Structure formats: C-alpha cells, structure tokens
Amino acid sequence: MSVAAESTTMTFPLRPYKSLENEELTARIQKIRDAMGKRLLILGHHYQQDEVIALSDLRGDSYRLSALAAANRDCQAIVFCGVHFMAETADILANRPERVAERGGVRIPVILPDLAAGCSMADMAELEQVEDCWQQLGEVIDVADVMPVTYVNSSAQLKAFCGRHGGIVCTSANAAAVLQWAFARRSRVLFFPDQHLGRNTALRMGVALEQMPVWDPKAPELGGNSPEAIRSSRVVLWKGHCSVHQMFLPAHVDQFREKYPDIKILVHPECMKEVVDKADAVGSTGAIIRMVEEAPPGTRWAIGTELHLVNRLKREHPEQEIHFLSPIVCMCATMYRIDLAHLCWALENLAAGTPVNVIEVDAETAAYALEALQRMLEVK
Numbered sequence: 001m002s003v004a005a006e007s008t009t010m011t012f013p014l015r016p017y018k019s020l021e022n023e024e025l026t027a028r029i030q031k032i033r034d035a036m037g038k039r040l041l042i043l044g045h046h047y048q049q050d051e052v053i054a055l056s057d058l059r060g061d062s063y064r065l066s067a068l069a070a071a072n073r074d075c076q077a078i079v080f081c082g083v084h085f086m087a088e089t090a091d092i093l094a095n096r097p098e099r100v101a102e103r104g105g106v107r108i109p110v111i112l113p114d115l116a117a118g119c120s121m122a123d124m125a126e127l128e129q130v131e132d133c134w135q136q137l138g139e140v141i142d143v144a145d146v147m148p149v150t151y152v153n154s155s156a157q158l159k160a161f162c163g164r165h166g167g168i169v170c171t172s173a174n175a176a177a178v179l180q181w182a183f184a185r186r187s188r189v190l191f192f193p194d195q196h197l198g199r200n201t202a203l204r205m206g207v208a209l210e211q212m213p214v215w216d217p218k219a220p221e222l223g224g225n226s227p228e229a230i231r232s233s234r235v236v237l238w239k240g241h242c243s244v245h246q247m248f249l250p251a252h253v254d255q256f257r258e259k260y261p262d263i264k265i266l267v268h269p270e271c272m273k274e275v276v277d278k279a280d281a282v283g284s285t286g287a288i289i290r291m292v293e294e295a296p297p298g299t300r301w302a303i304g305t306e307l308h309l310v311n312r313l314k315r316e317h318p319e320q321e322i323h324f325l326s327p328i329v330c331m332c333a334t335m336y337r338i339d340l341a342h343l344c345w346a347l348e349n350l351a352a353g354t355p356v357n358v359i360e361v362d363a364e365t366a367a368y369a370l371e372a373l374q375r376m377l378e379v380k
Helices: 015-019 022-039 062-071 084-094 097-102 127-138 156-164 175-183 195-204 227-231 250-259 273-278 285-294 307-316 340-351 363-378
Strands: 002-005 040-045 058-060 077-081 146-151 168-170 188-192 235-238 264-267 300-304 321-324 358-361
Touching: 002 084, 015 340, 022 040, 022 340, 040 062, 040 084, 040 340, 058 062, 062 077, 062 084, 077 084, 077 340, 084 156, 084 358, 084 363, 127 146, 127 156, 127 188, 127 235, 146 156, 146 175, 146 195, 156 168, 156 363, 168 175, 168 363, 175 188, 175 195, 188 195, 195 235, 195 273, 250 264, 250 273, 250 300, 264 273, 264 285, 285 300, 285 307, 307 321, 358 363
Parallel strands: 040 058, 040 077, 146 168, 146 188, 188 235, 264 300, 300 321
Antiparallel strands: 002 358
C-alpha cells in the first residue's frame, strides 16, 4: 500500500493560500522553481487546469510522466499534478532499488499537492475484490492459465497483484500490444478496472463479444455470471469505467454528424463501445493530441475526452474547428482539485524542508508492482 507522509515539524497551513489571487500564487511558485532549478520536477497531466500546466516542467499522460520522471537524474523532488495512482507509479519508478542505490540510499520524495485527488475508476477495483474474483475464478477454471492485466489507472496494490501472478500493466496507448503479449502466454485475460478499454481493444483484436463476460464485484457469485460463461470466456472484464468518458453517448455523435456532415469524431478508448463504433478515430490521450496536431487546417473535430484537454487543443489549434463531443460538461473533478493554491502550498513547504503529502509505496508492494510495470516496458 502507499502512504502519504506528513512532516512531523511545523508546516505552513493550507487555508491562507486559498485566499490568494492566481497572479500572486503564480509568482510565488515561479520563485521556487527558479531557486530549485533542476532539483525540482513538476509534472502536469494533460487533464490539469491551464494555469497548472503553464507551471509544469513536463506535460503528458500518467505513465509517460512517471517514466520521464524516473529517467531524470537531476531532480531531487517530484511534484505530481495528477491523481493518487499516478504519484504512486512515479514513486515506484523513481525510487526503484537500483536508482536509490545510485543516489547512495536517498529517496526522491513524490508529492501530490492534494491527497483528495483520486480516481473514481481506480476506486472501482479494490485488492480484496480482485483477490476474491481470482479465488472464485479458480473454482471454475484454471487460473494458472489466466493473465491478470491492470490498466495503469489503478492502485499500486493492483499493479502488485499482477506482478505476483505473472501479469502486466497496460496504458490506453499499448493495450492491444499488452493483450497480444498476454494471449501469447495464457488463454484467458482478467482485465481491470476499465471494462470499456478492455472490450474495445479485444474486439479490435477479433475477440467475440460473447467471450467477454463482465465481472461485477458486488454480485454474490462469479461476478454475476454463469460457470458456462466463465468457461467460454477469453477476456473477463471488470465492471469499472471512467466517469468522464462514460458521459459520451451515441446520440452525441449522431447530433454532430447531422449538423456537420464532414466532421471527424475522435474519441478515447475509455468511451463505451457504442460510441467507439460510431467514431472515425479512437486513440489514447497522446494519440488524440497527435492526430489534431497532424491534421490539415480546416479540419472539423468533435472530440470525446476530458474537457480541459479539448479546450486546450481548441486554443492551441485555431486553424482547426474543435468541438467537445458532449453537451454536458465532462471534466475530471478530482484532477481539478489540483489548483495553484495547493501547488504553491506544497512547493513552499518543500522549499522550507517540511514536505507535505509525500506518497511512498511500501517496499513489498512496490517490488511486485515494478515487475508488472517492467513487463509492460518490454512489450513492443
């Protein structure tokens, strides 16, 4: 498990920061960035608010940011403007044993500016539930022939579960390659916590829909499935989803196509199958950005992913016409918790030697989670 360590010495309280204007907060944050230089690395996930992104040293999706941070040999502290599981992954990679040994036993603190910045999808699969699922599956099929695959949007404990059982982590960008890796070794996959990414990816690989039962952890037996459904399965999908991407509906696609016949529908694979089926292109956060960047001027898009990212693409690419796919505001509310007040508070405490909200994954969990992450890195 991971813990958030608070300094035992006097820290600056958060409350006064909330009354400060963004201009002052920005100036104070920049002052610390200038003073610490390369010793400080601020990571900004694509879904963050613009003012936070503007002060980030690196921008990217969750795994890319963690991998870049892990490869950095200059920084002495990481501040992750994202959510809890991202900070856990950064801690696992940046403080893996060989890197700590290189630094003479010194760990790099990974700080999450607001501990309440979680992930509803990650919370839909808990270790005890997955272990119970594994045990129940073992009563019907041979789990030695089941490959556990967890989406990177999951807790360190679930990554460690995969590590213990020979499993692997995937991202939305490499999910197909990871499933191919899994099927080359075992005949079945248990995919958690996002059912939509698992289903959409497996369908494109030729797995039949009827071979993908959904496991409901709240059901009393076999996740709500019959023994026959489990025996005939190739991919057992966890009943989880992203609350943001769940909001996009097939009707939204139809409305845009009716209004703009030439529009390109571009969606994230965390969207439901019915939306993905109607889209012109499906891709990870990084792929969505690249497709927009590479498109000719005048391209008209309706994009189904987090609101802050879509609005940023709209501002950065005025040569294209970009719309948000849903008429309803769909932003990642937990990402939105990381604001300039929390970032300034975390940085000034760090600079004063009283770091707050340090995310540290316990050694055993980190070791097994690292195994699953390293397997992912080896997949081409």
